[in-house]
Amino acid sequence: MNENILIVDDELLVRELLTTALTYEGFTCHTATNVDEAFGIMDVQQMDLVISDIMMPGRSGMELLRDLKQIDEDIAVLMITGLTDTQTALECISLGADDYIAKPFSITRVILTVRNLIERRQLALEKKKNQASLESRVMAQTEQVRSTMFELQSAYNDTLTALVKALDAREKEAGSHSERVMNYSKLLAARMGVDAHRREQLAKGALLHDIGKIGITDKTLLKPSELNEQEWREIHRHPQVGYDILSQIRFLKAPAEIILNHHERFDGRGYPNGLKGEEIPIGARIFALVDTLDAMTSDRPYRGALPFDSVTDEVTRCRGSQFDPDIADLFLSIPRCEWEECNDKRLL
Ligand SMILES: [Fe+2]
Ligand SMILES: [Fe+2]
Incomplete structure (x- = not known):
């Protein structure tokens, strides 16, 4: 297991805590202190999961979430909110966040959630892949049927023409x-x-x-x-x-x-x-x-x-x-x- 996780938080302590725990769990962790830095990292490295704080200097975690889902709808996003108000959390979910955790968090809970989201993302990707291969199989078979129909049609036309020629010859x-x-x-x-x-x-x-x-x-x-x-x-x-x-x-x-x-x-x-x-x-x-x-x-x-x-x-x-x-x-x-x-x- 070496899925890439990007941790976006302006607090050093949070970044270090999460990195240590998740690296120990076998994940490859990257960190960013703000949204712009996060996008800079994602330009060069594909992530499986982004864990993001909401309140940060510069652009907020909500903006990160919105832009990110537009670029890659399959990426898993876990929001960590310091605000205890559920309204913000619900807004995150409606913007496409896969889950949220309120600060202060229990690290065990974070690890469980991360594992869960990574697994869900893998299942979704697999399903997508199967869907695509199913679609291409259906397309290939449709093409096959079409060409058989065409052959049948021309064999049938040839038969009619032969029959008519025989009648004309008579x-x-x-x-x-x-x-x-x-x-x-x-x-x-x-x-x-x-x-x-x-x-x-x-x-x-x-x-x-x-x-x-x-x-x-x-x-x-x-x-x-x-x-x-x-x-x-x-x-x-x-x-x-x-x-x-x-x-x-x-x-x-x-x-x-x-x-x-x-x-x-x-x-x-x-x-x-x-x-x-x-x-x-x-x-x-x-x-x-x-x-x-x-x-x-x-x-x-x-x-x-x-x-x-x-x-x-x-x-x-x-x-x-x-x-x-x-x-x-x-x-x-x-x-x-x-x-x-x-x-x-x-x-x-
Ligand atoms: Fe006639
Ligand atoms: Fe005639």
Whole structure:
């Protein structure tokens, strides 16, 4: 045991008495005759406990206590008061003193109190240390969980993308229509000022928009000739089928709304529910434009890719009927090169 104790008292006798007794108990004692000297010593030596008189020439022990607790809140302070009035003692406690002893004191009582305070301080420091290590363990574990979530999320995105690519391949798509409309919708949504979270949901909905085609037979989906009424009915089920599959998955609920509504038209003549205007979720209204963009500018079995100008003609023509007019205007304000950049695909 060699804790450092600073004894601050203007009376030589008190300093000597305390130093002798506490040194005998195994403590390392330092002495100061006034507050300024005390701070001078503490500049060079860290103390575990300060024993301070209250009435001293110059600054008082109360001022020492107040300044000291501001510098080091963990330091133990024992006040020795020559004033027998309890008011001063209580004031010391409220300023952060750990205990007080009234003069004249019994040296045994001082030693007991000092031991007690030193022990209490050590326990408090230990608790603080444990708290800090607990906090850093919690932080490390949180980081671990976050990175696992991130890996999970990207594995999950890769799985969805692979699934969608397989579906696109079934329709003999050149490249992936689904991935391209995902990128186009991110561009248009960003231009509309849609926030990042909803942009992400839209992107997922765009990527998965035709997932319901999984339920359509090859015979109908790949039929090269005109479809009959029953085959059209089968085709028209794909938004609902897609919705039914994905709305079961908690974090795909919002994308599922886009999937359900991706064939609705602004004038109410779309399917499956014939929603009109702003009844159609905004994501689905954005999607309708970029789906048309990619469908028209990609090769089809019965025609080659159409030029970008024919897309703008079509959007202008169907502004207000198939498409939300405001979103259509915004679409038309984006130059061809920006659409080309977002998929690295040249448009004619
Ligand atoms: Fe579709
Ligand atoms: Fe599509």
